[in-house]
Amino acid sequence: MRLSENVVEQSILSLCAEAGIPPAPVEVSGRSGLLPSVFRVDLLAAASVGAVSSAAAVYWELRGGPRAFASVARDHAELAFLSERFFKIAGNELELWADLSGDYRTRDGWVRLHCNFPAHRDAAVRALACPPTRDAVAGACLERGSLEVEEAVLAEGGAAAALRSRDEWAAFPHEPLVSMERLSEGPAVQPKNADRPLEGVRVLDLTRVIAGPVATRTLAAHGADVLRIGASHVPEVPGLVLDMGFGKRSCHLDLRTEDGRDRLRGLVATADVLVQGYRPSALAALGFGPEQLHELNPSIVSVDISAYEPGSPWYARRGFDSLVQLATGLAHEAMLAAGSDRPVALPAQALDHATGYLGAFAAISGLVHRATTGGSWHARLSLAGTARWLDSLGRREPAPATVPSDDVIAAIDSPHGVLSFVLPPGGVSGWRPRWDSPPPLDGSSPPVWL
Template sequence: MGSVIEESVAGLLGDVGIAAVPLEVTGKAGLPSVFRVDVMAGASVGAATAAAARLWQARGGPAARASIDLGHVGMAFVSERLFKVAGSELDLWADLSGDYATGDGGWVRLHCNFDHHRDAVLRALLTAPTRDSVAAACGLMPAVAVEEAVLAAGGAAGALRTRSPWAGFPHGPLVRLTRTGEGPVVPLAPAARPLEGVRVLDLTRVIAGPVATRTLAAHGAQVLRIGAAHVPEVPGLVLDMGFGKRSCHLDLRSAEGRAALRELAATADVLIQGYRPGALSGLGFGRDDLKALNPSLVTVDVSAYEPEGPWAGRRGFDSLVQMTTGIAEEGMRFAGSDRPVPLPCQGLDHATGYLGAFAAISGLVHRAESGGSWHGSVSLAGTARWLDSLGRVTPGAGQDPDDDLIAAVNTPHGVLSFVLPPGTASGLLPSWDLAPAIDGSALPVWI
């Protein structure tokens, strides 16, 4: 498996024009699935770690090399399940979230973790807010009809499909990184960590985007997360994804909020956003707007569905993308189950997050060598396509967590137990300087 991961990382580096970095792969895989989840996990963490090592070398650090332990990577891919607040695990799913049998013998997954998505489901299905009522309503409709009704109502849903329909959709590269404009060469000063002094704006939530920015923070970046009081969050998940970050609130519906974000973006190095396509453009923060504001900015878009595909603007989450792209259907058939069988983790989320970090760091490498503004994009569905391409295996056994890779910190939220960040860049272990902040507690300024 190590050689497959090494080849995958070499290919990813080559795809974005970054010189090869030696990678050592150790440890035993621990994410059992018919899909090669361990390869996906190892390669995505390995790519981000290798890029960090390459950037560090470019700014006067040691010769680039990287290493990953697959057991540690596996724990990182279930970090939200191992995370504890005052000894208690997170409650990750709302009562109405889950898989429902449909009237045509199919299945649909409803995502109700946000109140407005739950309310959209209830409007679309004309039903009461109980699981039995929602199940009864789904049982009267075909799966795709439920999906379409919920999406039309402003909600998030995914009908179970085989892999064939998705295979026929147009698609782009797994990680897209392009030079979008001219700008000066921006070499970074010598530093004790790969991303020390790099300013990152985090306009993401849930898992994939926050994993990307959490990874940048672990390699030394200063990350400022931009949220808003009116934007819903999954409370415990915000904590697990909040290590290494400060948190401020800006209402981008207001002129004051937009002015503050423009001021931050003008002096940022990286901006990672997880809004649906077009949402930021409508607020004056599209790609061209940001390029004019800061010709040396590296931007990365994290989306559910591939930007080139017909579902580019569709709401989506990992669990839904597993349904729509055929992953849950193939898992169901392999296991001989009568209901969808997902991956053993939110693997599309986590892998896409590390790939987003990889894109951002690669953009910084290019900026330091040839200047310009750089734009990257990654998607959950693109990651699903990559996972599908890696082939199939007979699932092995899972691995028990290694307590040595779990740390604890006392915070205003209580004692938080968390998985340490994986990967080693040129002999340096990544680490977070900051415990999760109180949401919205920071001023919208760089420090």
């Protein structure tokens, strides 16, 4: 066994131990090289995909499926981390960044602004008291300190992060990478026999952007019935919501209204899993926090995905992958390694994608616990926790990116046109995950289970 394979397997074993579930044997194959970085992003991809594949295999065997074993091809896992960059609509690539999003030099360092949503763009412009042009924003940032810009934008309700060193971030409180908590006692819920690992599992998807949607998209690939809850007043990145929408249904509920909340309560009562990626406490304020979900459904598995770690003073902050890279010191260390004078990003939105696969892993781990010991289960993950995990995986000498294979890229006709996309990675007991439907039209399904 090559060392890289052994490291992947050891990482998967550690994740299973942390989640408290038995591991399935995992076969690691393929080459790496699509994600060149001083950080072990290649290992992050293989381990996170391998972990969810292992958990799916264990759960499938519990419900009468084949003997549990899993597989992960490193090159496929790495390509999946680039799914939004290889996703095409009628041959056209996605526009992933708004004009004002990016890194800006300040009087004493660097700061990153995330302006992909109009409200966040407007907040940044208000905080900087400048016109909404890139030159004007750059000039306003250069007149201020990086922490000054960060705090001003956050105070206006925007999203920003100053460049920090890893030593500065290390002073913040940390939690386990995958925090699993049993919320209640209760009888074991033995799932029925099925032809796919998650067949018949009902998943409520209250997520946006990448990490949460990757988690629910992964659950759909393993056979779950995933119902995404959106609303016409909630902004989205249009192309991105398509790449993340495979295998799901989409409905609209306005949770600002009693009718919308009542409909969601009805869905929760008969759901198996709920994954949410909104700001911490946002859903709890509407009556859908972990304890409230348990009261509605004593056997539910809930997964919370946040930008920053629970217990840290930043927990309630708005955050995105690119911001977390600066805040946690990853961009600073990569900058030093490259001899650059500006922040250096990871070669993919790797914190998002890894956290997404870990979110699916946590959801299935909760189902395993529910099937063996009963009760309701709550998992917490964060992009910052994943950044800390990546930092712990070691370093490597960056090399030019290899050319990806096109044998795991497919095309499908859809209501949106012909879509090119990366097939779901991993393997479960000799079976390949798949999506049964293209991305749906937004809000095209009623808020009911099939």
